[in-house]
Amino acid sequence: MAYAFSLGDVAFLRSREGGEALEACSGLGLTESSRLADVAAARRLVGPEHAAAVLETLLLRRKAEAKVDGGGRWLFTDDALQQASASPVATYRAGRLAGRDVHDVTCSVGADLVALAGTAARCVGSDVDEVRLAMAAHNCAVSGVSPVLVRADALRPVTREAVVVADPARRDAAGRRRWRPEDFVPALDELATAYAGRPLLVKCAPGIDPQAAPWAREVEIVSLDGRVREASLLSEGLATVVRRATVLRSDGSAWSITDAEPDDVAVGEAGQWIVDPDGAVVRAGLVRHYAARHGLWQLDPRIAYLTGDTPPPGVRAFRVLDSGRYTEKALRALLRRHDVGRLEILVRGVDVDPDALRRRLKPRGAGEASVVITRVGRTAVAFLCRAERIPEARDGEQG
Template sequence: MPYAFTLADVEYLTSADGARALAACDALPLTDASWLADVATARREVGERYAAVLETVLLRRKSASKLDDAGSWLLTGDALQQASASPVAAHRARRLAGRDVHDVTCSIGADLAALAGTAARCVGSDLDPVRLAMARHNCGQAGVAPLIVRADALTPVTRDAVVVADPARRDSSGRRTWRPGDFVPALDELADVHSGRDIVVKCAPGLDPAAAPWAREVELVSLDGQVRESCLWSAGLATAGRRATVLHSGGAEWTITDAESDDVAVAEPGEWLVDPDGAVVRAGLVRHYAARHGLWQLDERIAYLTGDVPPPGVRAFRVLEFGRYSEKELRAVLRRRGIGRVEILVRGLDVDPNTLRRRLKPSGADEASVVLTRIGRTPTAFVCRAERVPG
């Protein structure tokens, strides 16, 4: 069970004694093998607050890959899991720069701290007093000071500010698609309560856009190749119908919308295969991406693209040979080419890559990527060399 922080815990953790305790426990390995000994040490050094201190140290370590400069933040396990990654939060904040903004589900402040850095005025609110106390501390650590109040997201306490919401998911286990009622507060209730206001709602990527008819723009956002969220923008904020935004931890980013041309052909394979970023695929902008980069489709229902020059900055697949897919023929090709290490990518065929790899029994000194897909009704195998294209 996750540790349940209290206001007394927050008060202690932000005190001088708490800072010393956190520094002492941060030196502990906190591994499975050392856990019992580490707990004994923490209890001896810290006293009754040892559990809050150890949980904070562990959560700060987990947050390092998600939140920038969160080594001094206070977090809960659930809040960290739902928090926007820092580059994603910063992207959203840039879109709202100069506006008055109210984060109505501010939690521990991951989005709030970013919004407060770009907004003209910024308010954060939540119902959980512990998370609000953490948000005050975290925003202070980030060098911003938004107004933070306790309020229900379904009870407006501001008038003209842009409403930003990140509703909690009721149950994410095994779920790939979402409905408005799967969120707390429910999306339709949020939209009704704040009707007439500019509103931005962060959602799970699997939400059907038809479930939020008030949204005029649906933005899919990926970070370092992983789709992180779907963001819904109301009419006063929308600049496109569908948008894909691709972010990288190093700072590079690009975006594409349905305002661009999608005039591309379906034709024979070129020298390269390109698998568009997941945000592009989920946003339904594969053809727009192809048109931007001079690519074309192998099949109008398959997301793999092809061309003679791949886009800059992507991992693309130089085609060595291709043909109708059969396991026997693919095994022969790999043997002939001396390929012992093989990456298998599948789209449009009912093939499990791990099971297939074991049956292929590749052996040899070379390596390759195998792309299995279909062109029309023909199952097709591409043997490729994956290359990172300079960007």
């Protein structure tokens, strides 16, 4: 059970004494095995009244360092950190709203608010939870931004013309995920009603069904370092296309593709390479558009794997070495023929568990390879490949 912070805890953690307490306990292990020793040490160093808040803050800061820029100085609750956008994602989204007046109506501890405040003409953050709002005040201060902060229910507008940004809670009191948009807090349809006629951007899980938000004119799927992170639903006044996929990397590079681009591609036999598009492209339904951009074609019209003779820049692609109809017996022979011992297995459109298959195959060769198993028409096919990282695009090229 996560620690429940109080306003008194936040006031202490923001004080000089709190800073000294955090520093005094910063060297503790904070692992499952060291828990009892950590608690005893914290109670001795900072006293029993504040020990739990200090330990929880230090633990959450360690978790946050890989997700939130400057997270090692922030204040969090466990739920708030879990739902917080990674900083590159928050920064990208804020860039789409740069120069506008923006109101984050579910600002929580400020992960999105800090980014928005850095690009908006004017910025307001509000939340019904006074503890999270107090944490947001601290996090904004240490991040060098100063949006207006207001305690308010997201469904009771306190601004009139600003772009509205919302990130509804998607976990219940027990920490279980809520999957139905009507169970979000606040619910999607309630947000749309409360801000009817205003530009609205709602952050959701990437598996959201766009039909659940008929008011949304654009759905954007965002990935970071190859992992699909979230979806944004954009209303009229913000939308510029119907579907968009945006691919971000921690090194600062980014590219997008939309349904406004051509999608006329062929279906044919495998070329020299197989390409597995980024998950954001697949989730956004833009596989054909991506293929058309890069001169690729489809192996099968219903499968996301693409093929071609020149892979896109900056991706991990699979050079085809051999192929054949997939059966375990045939694949085992293929691996022996190519002396493969270390094996990566990728699957689409075929009911195969890669880990279970690898255990059954027991490859024993000296080399390594990737096997792409997919359906082509009604036939399951295995492609033996060598995975290669394609160099990044030169200036002027798109990734």
